[in-house]
Amino acid sequence: MAREMSGAEIVIQALIDQGVEDIFGYPGGAVLPIYDALYQQSKLEHVLVRHEQGAVHAAEGYARSTGKVGVVLVTSGPGATNAVTGLTDALMDSIPVVCLTGQVATHLIGNDAFQECDTVGITRPCTKHNYLVKDVNDLGRVLHEAFYVASNGRPGPVVVDIPKDVQFALGAYQGKTNARHKTYQPRVKGDQQAIRTAVEALAGAKKPIIYSGGGIINSGPQASRLLRSFSDITGYPVTSTLMGLGAFPAADDKWLGMLGMHGTYEANMAMHDCDVMLCIGARFDDRITGRLDAFSPNSTKIHVDIDASSINKNVHVDIPIIGDCAHVLEDMVRVWKARSAQPDKEALSAWWSQIEEWRGRDCLKFAQGDDVIMPQHAIQRLYELTKDRDTYITTEVGQHQMWAAQFYRFEEPNRWMTSGGLGTMGYGLPAAIGVQRAHPDALVIDIAGEASILMNMQEMSTAIQHQLPVKIFILNNQYMGMVRQWQELLHGNRLSHSYTDSLPDFVKLAEAYGGVGIRAEKPDELDDAIKQMIDCDKPVLFDCRVHKLANCFPMIPSGNAHNDMLVGDETEVQQVSDEGKILV
Amino acid sequence: MKPPQVVESHTISIIVDNEPGVLARVIGLFSGRGYNIDSLTVTETEHEAHLSRITIVTAGTPMVIEQIKAQLERLVPVHEVVDLTVRGASLERELALIKVQGKGEKRVETLRLAEAFRARVVDATTESFVFEITGRSQKIDQFVVLMQPLGLAEVARTGIAAISRGADESLPID
Numbered sequence: 001m002a003r004e005m006s007g008a009e010i011v012i013q014a015l016i017d018q019g020v021e022d023i024f025g026y027p028g029g030a031v032l033p034i035y036d037a038l039y040q041q042s043k044l045e046h047v048l049v050r051h052e053q054g055a056v057h058a059a060e061g062y063a064r065s066t067g068k069v070g071v072v073l074v075t076s077g078p079g080a081t082n083a084v085t086g087l088t089d090a091l092m093d094s095i096p097v098v099c100l101t102g103q104v105a106t107h108l109i110g111n112d113a114f115q116e117c118d119t120v121g122i123t124r125p126c127t128k129h130n131y132l133v134k135d136v137n138d139l140g141r142v143l144h145e146a147f148y149v150a151s152n153g154r155p156g157p158v159v160v161d162i163p164k165d166v167q168f169a170l171g172a173y174q175g176k177t178n179a180r181h182k183t184y185q186p187r188v189k190g191d192q193q194a195i196r197t198a199v200e201a202l203a204g205a206k207k208p209i210i211y212s213g214g215g216i217i218n219s220g221p222q223a224s225r226l227l228r229s230f231s232d233i234t235g236y237p238v239t240s241t242l243m244g245l246g247a248f249p250a251a252d253d254k255w256l257g258m259l260g261m262h263g264t265y266e267a268n269m270a271m272h273d274c275d276v277m278l279c280i281g282a283r284f285d286d287r288i289t290g291r292l293d294a295f296s297p298n299s300t301k302i303h304v305d306i307d308a309s310s311i312n313k314n315v316h317v318d319i320p321i322i323g324d325c326a327h328v329l330e331d332m333v334r335v336w337k338a339r340s341a342q343p344d345k346e347a348l349s350a351w352w353s354q355i356e357e358w359r360g361r362d363c364l365k366f367a368q369g370d371d372v373i374m375p376q377h378a379i380q381r382l383y384e385l386t387k388d389r390d391t392y393i394t395t396e397v398g399q400h401q402m403w404a405a406q407f408y409r410f411e412e413p414n415r416w417m418t419s420g421g422l423g424t425m426g427y428g429l430p431a432a433i434g435v436q437r438a439h440p441d442a443l444v445i446d447i448a449g450e451a452s453i454l455m456n457m458q459e460m461s462t463a464i465q466h467q468l469p470v471k472i473f474i475l476n477n478q479y480m481g482m483v484r485q486w487q488e489l490l491h492g493n494r495l496s497h498s499y500t501d502s503l504p505d506f507v508k509l510a511e512a513y514g515g516v517g518i519r520a521e522k523p524d525e526l527d528d529a530i531k532q533m534i535d536c537d538k539p540v541l542f543d544c545r546v547h548k549l550a551n552c553f554p555m556i557p558s559g560n561a562h563n564d565m566l567v568g569d570e571t572e573v574q575q576v577s578d579e580g581k582i583l584v
Numbered sequence: 585m586k587p588p589q590v591v592e593s594h595t596i597s598i599i600v601d602n603e604p605g606v607l608a609r610v611i612g613l614f615s616g617r618g619y620n621i622d623s624l625t626v627t628e629t630e631h632e633a634h635l636s637r638i639t640i641v642t643a644g645t646p647m648v649i650e651q652i653k654a655q656l657e658r659l660v661p662v663h664e665v666v667d668l669t670v671r672g673a674s675l676e677r678e679l680a681l682i683k684v685q686g687k688g689e690k691r692v693e694t695l696r697l698a699e700a701f702r703a704r705v706v707d708a709t710t711e712s713f714v715f716e717i718t719g720r721s722q723k724i725d726q727f728v729v730l731m732q733p734l735g736l737a738e739v740a741r742t743g744i745a746a747i748s749r750g751a752d753e754s755l756p757i758d
Contacts, residue, residue, distance in 0.1 A: 120605060121608070124605070124608060124609060124612055125612055125616050128660075129659075129660040132604070132605075149660055153658070154658075182601075182663075183601070183660060183661060183662060183663050184660045307654075307658065308654040308657065308658070309651060309654035309655045309657075309658055311654070312647055312650055312651070313651055316647070
């Protein structure tokens, strides 16, 4: 059964056997044999990025929008170290990525050879797992194991470091096997007793809330469908983390909007006041909880997570359920339908009236005048003009990201790609490239800020080369907006280095790359300009000049509780406590 | 509503694949997440099965201890994590080599105490002894304290090796 081939050929064959079609990479000395093998075949396609960080983000976008594992191929030394930010990003957001790194020949390891670095040492804390393959006969098995580890349980990035001599060496390739992994066997089915207890608690709730997260997306489309049916049969309200947007449709009247630091007033108030909380596929991140000791003080908390280490990490929960979201939701729907007790209709209707009252606060309102484009308005128009198309949205990190999360409405999972945990500026453009590669006919838009986009601007060249017509919609306010907002609120409006002087002319920059540049400066130009962008079949840099000093509200300032949030119409900004200031 | 946050000492036994980097993964987890290591022992225990046992004594609140175990369990080369402190009756032993310098009366006193502690003389000169002592860590601590005024020169300790009592195996060997 085993076939003899070179290490480089084993790499190609293993990728093909895993169903890989596209890889994102950048060649270099220590991966030349693999690139040579790549050249001599036609099943795998390669997208040449301009920086290895971009390769990992592109693979993340590809993975997040398809549910498949994203694949990266980079060289040793700087190739590997440049990939570290992307790997950390994928670890924080649980994105399945397999990153193959070249390494100097085994006899040179540890000698400070040219372009050598301790890749497994450097990437150990920023991957789910990593391997250094020293024997070509282990290579096939390790590669298949890497895909298994990346995509099973809580997904994450896996690095396989392959020395150059191993790529040349001849060895036996066994092919893909379905052998059980000897140690890593994540539990997918939830404990039935715990599920029954959870459903009982939910059925007895007077003020319930479902708080869902990115785990629903990772679990697959079935989990989103089950979340919807669970909300439908219970009639319970749903909020979601940044990573979970799209799992529950924004058009549903049970949708409260995103929760957390820049979440809606109604979602955060409901989280604070609820009596039973179902947290599913989310991890009580500090952006979500605000002040921990005041987080949802009177609720029974149910936590469903495939990763046992997420349970009781930040918040003590009453009913933990370890398992995959789809499996657990399926059981919960079944148990709910089979149980006899009916929920307290009167209490629920009172709860919904309370939620309506909070909704009445209209926490996302803003005033759009004739003169200057408000950033919120720009996203709203973008949404209105693209909602009926096959659209995927990526973002960079900052104010524009939060406005996108607040004002772009997602109806389906896998349509929203953003850097949530690590908060990586420069994520959006390469991620959009990965998404476009997976969905060539879709409209892929990177909602960006002018500061973030410059962090991986070079990937415009990748988009042009591979004819990936991504649209980069820049909310340009000349500030690192979120930094400026924090400086205004926490540091006496001393705007230390948050203003970018000498920005490029984005229209000319687009043209320099061979793309198309569009600028909108006035509200009345906006719609036509957006339509022009949508109709363009090339990559577009859209320079949307927006209000320079707009702040992103609502906001739970660091150190505050959910029911203690700033809403945009408040003119007076309260003092942030010293305790809050030290929090990020 | 919060569980009591008392810092407890736990002895955790981790059965891992004996492969390069596995210790770094475990130690990196502790340092990266800010957990304590009070004692660490690691060596291959089953050569044929390529298994090693890492014994760590750590301290933390119950919530932290629970986190440590969950974090260890999700490392790919980890076969099993056993909290020997929670399991109750477990055996813990440590070995120490202790060098004491001295002449005259102090040597007599040193030997007398060593006998009381069942420390064995494994090396002797006219000006020094090296003792080998085995037991629970507290016993060794106590012996070290007693040797201080008598000319304690050097201490080498193995760290704790621990195992559960009774017939149960933490990891059944196939």
